[in-house]
Amino acid sequence: MSMDPLVMRAREVWEDLARVPVSFAPPGGVEVVVSPRSGLCPAGWVGVVALGGSAIVTAPSDAAAGLVRGVLEELSVEALVDGDSVRKALPVARVLGPAALAYVSPSGFRPVEAGALTVDRLPAAHPDVRGLERAAGPEAAGEAALDEITSPAFVVRDGHGRAVSAAGYQVWPGRAAHVGVLTARGVRGRGLARVTGSAAVAHALSAGLLPQWRARLPASRRVAAAMGFEELGLQLSFELA
Structure with missing residues (x-):
């Protein structure tokens, strides 16, 4: 089954932001890479982005990446972007999110008229x-x-x-x-x-x-x-x- 073009474009954005070579896995898969300069998260943190049923994860160090890889069998893609699930599986100090990621295509855009407003x-x-x-x-x-x-x-x-x-x-x-x-x-x-x-x-x-x-x-x-x-x-x- 072909991938939604909007999902493909969104994935390319976050693959670029990882700042190291990484690609989203097939549905249900997770790719973990070491990227101290990742744009997925604050410096020194672990960043997770799930799109189209799979996820990429950037970690600041080999040790952090090893911790994340060690719990992948018990954490689904959905659980990786759930703060409570991550806290139960890993020694977490602070969490930001989750935040929903939404996109729109030219054909899907519904402009809102300004009416009397300027x-x-x-x-x-x-x-x-x-x-x-x-x-x-x-x-x-x-x-x-x-x-x-x-x-x-x-x-x-x-x-x-x-x-x-x-x-x-x-x-x-x-x-x-x-x-x-x-x-x-x-x-x-x-x-x-x-x-x-x-x-x-x-x-x-x-x-x-x-x-x-x-x-x-x-x-x-x-x-x-x-x-x-x-x-x-x-x-x-x-x-x-």
């Missing part, structure tokens, strides 16, 4: 974007990572001219567009993230990029689903004790 296109470093980050709070701003985008920022303002929602993307290896969306507290749940996110995704698709949406919170995952994103896998990072 979407401004600003430079990524515009002061209004930084002001929105302060208004949204450090946790939400860190999750959106608009300070890392390489695209323009697509912004919606309130009646006072303040930026209340913004989106953009960072170009990753493998020609992926990693999308980030941020909305100010007090105006969430009104569809603003869908409007600004849709503008960013449309811009990425017009550049021939693969839009990627990584999210842990159900609200963020619903925003992606509304635009036609398909959840194809999960990402988990953990630090061995």
Whole structure:
């Protein structure tokens, strides 16, 4: 059976980010490699990405890779991206995730109309974007990572001219567009993230990029689903004790 082209493109992104030669195994398989410079996880951590029923794992050292390989018989692909299962099988100090990985093709994209709203296109470093980050709070701003985008920022303002929602993307290896969306507290749940996110995704698709949406919170995952994103896998990072 042929592989979904969207899964194939997504896998290429994460294989590049491993920063050492690695390929996703057949369904149900796991490939573990040593990569101290891996882009799958923070430095010194173990990174796991599962896509299309198989997974790749990067470890910071031979010893860490050996620990992971030693539990593969008892950990399925699904268990490797489940924090509780990993904690039971390995000496884990900290865990990040899991986060859902979602992607959309040009044919699957469902643009969200702005309606009466106006979407401004600003430079990524515009002061209004930084002001929105302060208004949204450090946790939400860190999750959106608009300070890392390489695209323009697509912004919606309130009646006072303040930026209340913004989106953009960072170009990753493998020609992926990693999308980030941020909305100010007090105006969430009104569809603003869908409007600004849709503008960013449309811009990425017009550049021939693969839009990627990584999210842990159900609200963020619903925003992606509304635009036609398909959840194809999960990402988990953990630090061995």
